[in-house]
Amino acid sequence: MGRPRTFDEDQVVEAARRQFWETGYHGTSVGDLARATGLGKGSLYGAFGDKHQLFLRVLDEYCAGAERGVVALVDGPEDEALDRAHQWLLRTARSSTTRGCFLAKGTAELSRTDPEVAERAATTFGVLVDACTALVEQAQRAGQVDAGADAHTLGTLIVTTQRGLEALGKGGLDTDSLVSAADAAVAGMRIPQPA
């Protein structure tokens, strides 16, 4: 029944993401998207609605992936929880020099004028904070973080650091400085081990 599609939907979303990532929402034309995905304009509209809906689709999948990546950090031995958070920060410090985070770019450009984007972003940031809070609680139980500290505050601080590393990487700071800063951020919340 009906002519079958000749494209893979996930591949198209991925190509659209690359394009939006490079040139932003308003900086990307539907013609650009057609070229990037290999589809005709009509096909794009038929499959995804309009430009805005396609962007939301791309954003949603990106956010879901980012959430999955951080939530996965929560699983693991409690005495390595702080190390897992550390690794997460280091990954950001090392990788963000290229193109930055898609969510950060989308939020910066649109969250002020686009409620749907703002809401999706807020949800993701909330998930990040919750996951990092859980990591801090693990580290507290393992005796690596002061048990008297507020876990939610320190979880927020970890996400704050991660977002800051991303912003500065995109802004042109050198990787070495960012890696050192990530190390220092974790060191600042770790209880010194008795020698």
Add this chain to the structure above:
Amino acid sequence: MGRPRTFDEDQVVEAARRQFWETGYHGTSVGDLARATGLGKGSLYGAFGDKHQLFLRVLDEYCAGAERGVVALVDGPEDEALDRAHQWLLRTARSSTTRGCFLAKGTAELSRTDPEVAERAATTFGVLVDACTALVEQAQRAGQVDAGADAHTLGTLIVTTQRGLEALGKGGLDTDSLVSAADAAVAGMRIPQPA
């Protein structure tokens, strides 16, 4: 000789900044700018060149102001240097929920495709890091920060935290969490005072 201008150039730049701030570069049309500034399109082009030049002018003045604000923090008693950094972070945590930082928005949208924007942003971030590094050095001499730590690393960490607070504020996190995170960030680098 010649008809004098009827507008104040600084006021026009300020109005343009508000508009770019709200809707971004690609999301702002020259018609929007004409309406926001009250000038005709011809006057805008006559006074500022084209849209891109006007944006760079706006960005440059914003960056200069941001640099001045942080460099001013360096002046003051050494034993209050860490407190001044703290206040800077608190200011960001409390204010960024509204519209975010213009530099962050401009960098996110354009730094990848616009070398002039990228360069101006990188310069500003460098100035921020240098100023915060100086603050850390003061705090080290005052005995409030471990003198063995690398001042540049901790200076970078302060700027990282500031950028992160900005990003999360724009992303919808509540002010109280951000303020707590700012407190915790400073607490993490302060040497505990003997009771």
Add this chain to the structure above:
DNA sequence: ACCGATATGGAACGCTCGTTCATAACGGAC
């Protein structure tokens, strides 16, 4: 009072935008 020079504001230009639509291509059902 006149002139050269600059500012003003909006009409006009060519182009690109996001979106729609007509038509062709295709695969299963009968």
Add this chain to the structure above:
DNA sequence: GTCCGTTATGAACGAGCGTTCCATATCGGT
């Protein structure tokens, strides 16, 4: 083999874009 429902394509459309241009206004200098 002939429909039928779906997909694919790019031409077509009106609106809006960034930019230019020009007729008019307004100044300082003579």
